[in-house]
Amino acid sequence: xxxxxxxxxxxxxxxxxxxxxxxxxxxxxxxxxxxxxxxxxxxxxxxxxxxxxxxxxxxxxxxxxxxxxxxxxxxxxxxxxxxxxxxxxxxxxxxxxxxxxxxxxxxxxxxxxxxxxxxxxxxxxxxxxxxxxxxxxxxxxxxxxxxxxxxxxxxxxxxxxxxxxxxxxxxxxxxxxxxxxxxxxxxxxxxxxxxxxxxxxxxxxxxxxxxxxxxxxxxxxxxxxxxxxxxxxxxxxxxxxxxxxxxxxxxxxxxx
Amino acid sequence: xxxxxxxxxxxxxxxxxxxxxxxxxxxxxxxxxxxxxxxxxxxxxxxxxxxxxxxxxxxxxxxxxxxxxxxxxxxxxxxxxxxxxxxxxxxxxxxxxxxxxxxxxxxxxxxxxxxxxxxxxxxxxxxxxxxxxxxxxxxxxxxxxxxxxxxxxxxxxxxxxxxxxxxxxxxxxxxxxxxxxxxxxxxxxxxxxxxxxxxxxxxxxxxxxxxxxxxxxxxxxxxxxxxxxxxxxxxxxxxxxxxxxxxxxxxxxxxxxxxxxxxxxxxxxxxxx
Amino acid sequence: xxxxxxxxxxxxxxxxxxxxxxxxxxxxxxxxxxxxxxxxxxxxxxxxxxxxxxxxxxxxxxxxxxxxxxxxxxxxxxxxxxxxxxxxxxxxxxxxxxxxxxxxxxxxxxxxxxxxxxxxxxxxxxxxxxxxxxxxxxxxxxxxxxxxxxxxxxxxxxxxxxxxxxxxxxxxxxxxxxxxxxxxxxxxxxxxxxxxxxxxxxxxxxxxxxxxxxxxxxxxxxxxxxxxxxxxxxxxxxxxxxxxxxxxxxxxxxxxxxxxxxxxxxxxxxxxxxxxxxxxxxxxxxxxxxxxxxxxxxxxxxxxxxxxxxxxxxxxxxxxxxxxxxxxxxxxxxxxxxxxxxxxxxxxxxxxxxxxxxxxxxxxxxxxxxxxxxxxxxxxxxx
Numbered sequence: 017x018x019x020x021x022x023x024x025x026x027x028x029x030x031x032x033x034x035x036x037x038x039x040x041x042x043x044x045x046x047x048x049x050x051x052x053x054x055x056x057x058x059x060x061x062x063x064x065x066x067x068x069x070x071x072x073x074x075x076x077x078x079x080x081x082x083x084x085x086x087x088x089x090x091x092x093x094x095x096x097x098x099x100x101x102x103x104x105x106x107x108x109x110x111x112x113x114x115x116x117x118x119x120x121x122x123x124x125x126x127x128x129x130x131x132x133x134x135x136x137x138x139x140x141x142x143x144x145x146x147x148x149x150x151x152x153x154x155x156x157x158x159x160x161x162x163x164x165x166x167x168x169x170x171x172x173x174x175x176x177x178x179x180x181x182x183x184x185x186x187x188x189x190x191x192x193x194x195x196x197x198x199x200x201x202x203x204x205x206x207x208x209x210x211x212x213x214x215x216x217x218x219x220x221x222x223x224x225x226x227x228x229x230x231x232x233x234x235x236x237x238x239x240x241x242x243x244x245x246x247x248x249x250x251x252x253x254x255x256x257x258x259x260x261x262x263x264x265x266x267x268x269x270x271x272x
Numbered sequence: 273x274x275x276x277x278x279x280x281x282x283x284x285x286x287x288x289x290x291x292x293x294x295x296x297x298x299x300x301x302x303x304x305x306x307x308x309x310x311x312x313x314x315x316x317x318x319x320x321x322x323x324x325x326x327x328x329x330x331x332x333x334x335x336x337x338x339x340x341x342x343x344x345x346x347x348x349x350x351x352x353x354x355x356x357x358x359x360x361x362x363x364x365x366x367x368x369x370x371x372x373x374x375x376x377x378x379x380x381x382x383x384x385x386x387x388x389x390x391x392x393x394x395x396x397x398x399x400x401x402x403x404x405x406x407x408x409x410x411x412x413x414x415x416x417x418x419x420x421x422x423x424x425x426x427x428x429x430x431x432x433x434x435x436x437x438x439x440x441x442x443x444x445x446x447x448x449x450x451x452x453x454x455x456x457x458x459x460x461x462x463x464x465x466x467x468x469x470x471x472x473x474x475x476x477x478x479x480x481x482x483x484x485x486x487x488x489x490x491x492x493x494x495x496x497x498x499x500x501x502x503x504x505x506x507x508x509x510x511x512x513x514x515x516x517x518x519x520x521x522x523x524x525x526x527x528x529x530x531x532x533x534x535x536x537x538x539x540x541x542x543x544x545x
Numbered sequence: 546x547x548x549x550x551x552x553x554x555x556x557x558x559x560x561x562x563x564x565x566x567x568x569x570x571x572x573x574x575x576x577x578x579x580x581x582x583x584x585x586x587x588x589x590x591x592x593x594x595x596x597x598x599x600x601x602x603x604x605x606x607x608x609x610x611x612x613x614x615x616x617x618x619x620x621x622x623x624x625x626x627x628x629x630x631x632x633x634x635x636x637x638x639x640x641x642x643x644x645x646x647x648x649x650x651x652x653x654x655x656x657x658x659x660x661x662x663x664x665x666x667x668x669x670x671x672x673x674x675x676x677x678x679x680x681x682x683x684x685x686x687x688x689x690x691x692x693x694x695x696x697x698x699x700x701x702x703x704x705x706x707x708x709x710x711x712x713x714x715x716x717x718x719x720x721x722x723x724x725x726x727x728x729x730x731x732x733x734x735x736x737x738x739x740x741x742x743x744x745x746x747x748x749x750x751x752x753x754x755x756x757x758x759x760x761x762x763x764x765x766x767x768x769x770x771x772x773x774x775x776x777x778x779x780x781x782x783x784x785x786x787x788x789x790x791x792x793x794x795x796x797x798x799x800x801x802x803x804x805x806x807x808x809x810x811x812x813x814x815x816x817x818x819x820x821x822x823x824x825x826x827x828x829x830x831x832x833x834x835x836x837x838x839x840x841x842x843x844x845x846x847x848x849x850x851x852x853x854x855x856x857x858x859x860x861x862x863x864x865x866x867x868x869x870x871x872x873x874x875x876x877x878x879x880x881x882x883x884x885x886x887x888x889x890x891x892x893x894x895x896x897x898x899x900x901x902x903x904x905x906x907x908x909x910x911x912x913x914x915x916x917x918x919x920x921x922x923x924x925x926x927x928x
Contacts, residue, residue: 022357026367029354033374033428036385039395043388092286095279103277112284119291123486123530125503126523129510130294133301133520153290156283173651176618179638180645181665181712195655214378216489221510231380238384238493242391250381257377265369 037254044247061248071233071249078213078230081144085151086208093159094201098193101167102175120157127154128221135222142224150222151215155208162207166200199267206264210257302520320521333525336502339416340484343423347431347480348473350424355435355472359442368436375429383422383490390418390494414496422494423484430483431476438472474537482530502526567630569594569719569752570615575624577610584610586776588624592720592754597746599755599763602773603799608756611773612722615754616645629719644713645722648729650705652697652712658684659693662712683711686745703734710745720752727762739766760800764788772796794927797844804850804891806843807926810835817918823885825865830919840926849920850893852881853913854906864913867891869906881906883914 047058065071100106119127128150135146174196178188194201216231223232230253237246302320307313323329358367374382389395390412397409412418446468450460488503495501500508506526509519568591577585585607592598600608613619614626617638625632633641644665653661660667662680671679684690687707692700700708706726713721723742727735743766746753757763763770764784772779772787772795779799780792791797794805808820818831820843835841853864867883870890883891891914906912 025353026357026361029350030370033371033425036382036389036425037374039388040381040385092279092283096283099277099280106280108284112280112287115284115287115292119287121482121531121534122291122295122527123482125486125488125506126295126298126527127291129506129519129523130298131290132510133297133516134290134294137297149290153286156287160283170654171647171649171651173647173649174653176638177645177647177651178653178664179618180616180643182639182668182716183664184639184668187668192653196653210376214376214380216378216380217487220489220507231378234378234380234384235489238380238387242384242387246384247388250378250384253381254377258373261373261376262369265372269365 040247040254041251044244044251046244049244061244062252064245065248065252068245070228071230074228074230074233077144077227081147081151081227081229082209082212085148085155085212086205088148089152089155089159089208090201090205093156093204094163094197097160097163097167098189100164101170101172104172116157116160119154120161124154124215124217128218131218132221142222144224144227146222146224147219147227147229150218151212154215154218155211158207158211159204162204163197163200166197170196203264203268206260206267210260210264214257298520298523301517302524304517304520306515306517317517320517321525323518324521324525329522332500332502332505336485337529339420339423339501340481342420343427343484344431344477344480346420346424347428348477351428351431351435351476352473355432355439358432358436359439371429371432375433379426379487380489380493383426383493386418386422386425386494387413390421413494414499416495416499418494419491419499419501422490423487426487426490427480427483430479434475434479435469435472438475439469442468470540474540478534478537481533485526485530568592568627569596569629570754571625571627572611572615573625573627575611575614575621575626577607577614577619577622584776585621588778590771590778590781592752594719594752595750597743597753597755597766597768599757599767599770600773601757601760601763601770601799603758606773607776608773609724612645612724612754612756615720616643616722617641642716642719643722644716644718644720645724646706646709646713646726648725650709650726652705652708654697656697657693658689658695658697658700658708661697661708662693662715664712665716679715680711683715686714686748687711688741702730703738706730706738710742714745714749714751717749717751720754721746723753723755725756725758728757728759735762742766764800772799774799789922791844791922791924794842794844794924797842797922797924802847802892802894804845804847806845806889808841808843810837810839810841812837818923823865823887823889825863827863828918829921829923832923833925835923842924842926844922844924845916845920847880847892847894848878848896849916850891850914851916852883852893852895852906853915855911855913858913861913864915865891867912867914869908869910869912872906872908883912 048055178192400406450464486503491501570592575588666676771781780796797803812819817828867885870884871882873880878894881893
């Protein structure tokens with residue numbers, strides 16, 4: 017029995033939120049280059065997109081970077097979380113968390129700038145590795161936060177219990193802890209990938225000329241102006257992200 | 273039980289090396305100068321900070337601050353009732369998902385989507401003209417309005433999620449108790465509901481205010497060359513002017529401001545608790 | 546004698562023992578400290594095979610730490626732990642023939658009841674048929690025979706605990722360690738589980754080491770009790786020993802209720818000693834060979850105190866006068882609080898007995914209290 021105003025308000029907000037996307041998708045299939053009038057359905061902009069080699073390489077680079085960074089960040093973050101869970105008396109617990117918190121609070125802009133200076137001083141060439149290091153760095157706190165929130169719901173004696181019953185340390189990890197943490201692990205992985213795939217600010221500062229990535233390519237195209245191919249490209253990017261989000265959401269729902 | 277301490281040392285070292293150290297370098301760089309051969313060099317100087325004590329910088333700084341506050345305020349006004357409705361709704365999980373989707377998709381892409389709407393021959397103008405609300409198209413793009421719209425559009429979910437999470441934990445029976453004790457609706461709102469959801473509001477504001485000051489690509493795309501905000505300024509100083517010490521100094525001032533604001537907000541939160 | 550000597554061995558701990566009396570577990574001079582905070586101080590005792598031993602003490606006294614050292618999750622700072630004659634100080638938990646039932650049960654939420662119980666067997670790569678048979682057997686022992694396919698989250702607290710027990714006994718370990726397993730159950734269920742655990746232990750003829758802070762539980766279940774206090778052992782004995790002859794004031798106060806008087810020995814008479822409480826002369830059995838002038842604590846249990854109203858008995862020699870302060874009717878007993886002239890409070894607990902005295906008292910009524918000579922416990926004075 018929600019009142020009409022309430023329903024209208026919700027619809028309005030969601031409408032405002034999705035209207036630009038809708039427009040974007042609509043114009044990506046509009047058979048006209050400049051006009052806003054509807055000229056019929058066409059997939060030609062997508063076809064032109066397919067032929068653009070530069071964009072394809074940027075896409076593959078972004079995917080490769082995203083997967084690598086996510087994998088490394090997730091694995092190291094996971095083991096760090098497990099260690100902290102099993103050793104609550106760790107000496108540097110508080111300072112570790114303080115460092116983590118600091119990293120989250122620092123705006124992307126300042127981190128990007130800081131890494132730029134760091135790479136310059138250490139004479140690291142800007143390219144894939146600088147991007148990889150930067151992406152792993154901003155992903156790790158999210159991995160740790162995600163996995164930690166799940167790990168704290170576990171009985172603290174579970175690992176000890178497995179050892180007690182005769183499991184080796186490896187078995188206790190793989191047959192007890194990891195299955196229980198699996199939703200959090202995959203959720204963290206997807207989160208990292210999305211963050212890496214969409215990152216503009218940090219990548220802007222630490223990217224090099226040889227390794228072009230999708231967000232930066234889109235950024236330079238966006239500044240050049242509105243074009244239908246760009247509409248198509250953005251639609252595709254949006255749809256990929258949306259699928260990943262829904263996947264991640266379903267995974268987290270399954271666990272709870 | 274000696275599981276791998278290696279993992280924690282690895283992560284800790286990584287964080288120290290690639291976040292604390294670089295940040296320290298920024299701080300140091302802000303006191304350096306530059307010469308023709310190097311981007312940063314001695315002698316140590318305070319001139320970078322000195323430059324920031326100018327009206328020009330103050331202008332940029334204040335405008336950035338004002339725009340950030342306006343963005344935060346707008347987000348709050350929109351998100352607060354929205355969160356309330358979300359908490360009361362039956363379809364919570366689906367509705368939440370619909371908020372999360374834009375939250376996680378590229379904000380650059382979504383900002384770009386706004387251009388088609390806001391530009392001179394864009395949709396918004398087309399609609400307004402059709403409805404005869406205006407005679408001439410409004411130049412909405414490349415204005416403060418566009419920048420704020422873009423920021424609100426991007427950061428709206430950042431405000432909704434903390435407020436929603438906090439509201440969800442509100443015990444609505446408190447409202448019944450207040451009614452039972454004879455409080456009016458306005459009184460209930462200001463004296464029961466608002467104080468108990470305050471920490472969510474503060475979290476939301478923190479999550480919006482900070483990016484609102486540092487997301488440089490939104491003002492870049494929607495504000496055009498005229499709109500120089502702090503974020504653009506720093507980006508400019510580093511990559512266009514190649515004045516790294518100056519850029520570092522500006523970054524430090526920005527970070528200091530943000531930490532101050534955060535600290536202030538946290539204090540508010542502690543006082544409420 | 547010669548026949549007996551054939552069955553004596555030299556135990557690694559340098560004792561000559563008959564083979565069937567080698568203790569299953571031996572704790573020798575074990576100490577444990579964390580960051581210079583001493584948790585356990587010079588703990589020594591042994592556990593016999595087939596025994597139900599309880600480690601009893603208030604929270605924080607170190608009993609759980611000791612249990613963890615026995616299971617292998619902690620190492621002693623000094624001292625040794627022997628299991629079956631072998632020093633296990635550095636043996637990891639997987640290799641010990643000891644299993645633990647944790648206070649929080651620590652069941653694996655992602656596995657079914659069957660798989661939880663089967664876990665230890667799966668680690669040994671035992672074949673499916675044998676696993677099935679042994680798991681069902683284990684579940685039957687804890688009365689959960691039909692629960693094999695259930696999900697852990699569907700079980701009640703009591704059921705979860707039985708699964709934890711079934712899981713720990715499936716390997717028939719030499720020793721089962723139980724860390725306050727009943728503390729989160731409600732009163733009625735606790736009583737049921739106490740009985741069942743005791744039956745289970747007898748059926749399996751396994752050694753149980755049980756940790757609790759509930760002295761009633763310890764008294765009702767144990768063959769022997771080890772009483773801990775602040776990191777050291779106060780007394781080891783059967784429930785009767787620790788209840789009727791506590792070795793010090795702490796044990797006397799911790800186990801059961803106690804009324805404590807501070808007295809001085811005035812004179813000796815044959816096997817009695819004579820002292821005075823509140824101007825009343827009392828005779829006590831001189832159990833500790835005390836001398837005249839010794840300062841002692843006199844401990845009397847509430848159920849040993851008899852309360853008489855003024856009209857009931859003619860002769861009040863050797864009895865203490867007092868006034869009723871509080872009467873609590875408890876169904877099977879009546880607990881009476883009596884204030885002596887000096888203000889000291891005595892608690893008495895009287896059972897209903899049809900042909901006995903009346904048990905209806907009025908507040909502030911004058912009464913006489915006493916106990917039979919020899920029913921008190923005398924302990925040296927402690928500060």
